[in-house]
C-alpha cells in the first residue's frame with residue numbers, strides 16, 4: 001500500500017534532479033555564449049553557475065553582466081556598446097550612441113533553460129506538498145479495532161523500559177493517541193514488549209486488547225511494583241477482549257506482552 005506513494009516520490013525526485021541538472025548545463029552553455037557576446041569573461045560566469053548555482057549566476061549576470069549589450073560597429077564590425085561614442089578600433093562615430101539598449105532576447109537555449117528551471121521548481125514544490133499531505137494523512141488516520149470500530153483511549157499508555165535477550169523479526173511499536181500499537185513477525189521464545197500507564201480508578205477503568213496472531217500463545221503480564229499481579233492469554237480471540245483492572249492498586253501499571261511461539265502478531269492495547 002505504501003509502495004505507490006514511494007514510487008511517486010522517487011519518480012518526482014529523479015525527474016526534479018534530472019531537470020535541475022539539465023537547467024544547470026543549459027544555463028552554463030547559454031551563459032558562456034551570451035557573456036562572450038557581451039564582452040564578459042565567459043569562464044568566470046560558467047564557474048559561478050557551477051559553484052554558486054545557476055539561479056544565482058543568472059541573476060547576477062542579468063543585474064551586472066548584461067547591462068551593455070554589444071553591437072557591431074557599422075564601419076568595422078568591432079563590438080560596441082551604446083555607451084561608446086566612438087569605435088575604439090576604427091574611430092568611427094557610433095550612430096547608436098546614447099540610445100536605450102535593445103531589450104535582451106532569450107534564445108532557444110535560454111528559453112529551454114528557463115523552462116527546465118521552472119519545471120524543476122514546480123516538481124520540487126509538488127514533492128514537498130505531497131510529502132506534507134502524506135505525513136498529515138498518515139498522522140490523522142483514525143485508530144480502529146480489527147472490527148473497524150474507532151478506538152478511544154481514556155488513559156494514555158506510554159513506552160516503558162524493556163530489555164530483551166532474544167531476537168525479533170520485523171518489529172514495530174508506537175504510542176498514538178494513548179493507544180499502544182505493536183507488531184512482530186517472528187520472535188524468540190519469551191520475547192516481550194512493554195508499555196505503562198498510571199491507573200487512577202481500578203474499578204472504573206478497563207483494559208482493551210485487540211490482537212491478531214498465528215501459532216501459539218501470546219501472554220499479557222500486569223506488573224505493579226516489579227511484581228507480576230496477573231497473567232492473561234491474549235492470543236486466540238476474535239476481536240476486542242476486555243480485562244478488569246479491579247485487582248490492581250491505583251498507580252503505575254506496567255503491561256508486558258510476552259510471546260511463546262506466536263507469529264505475525266499485530267496488536268492494539270488501550271485503557272477505556
Ligand SMILES: [Zn+2]
Nearest residue numbers: 073076087090
Ligand atoms: Zn569600428
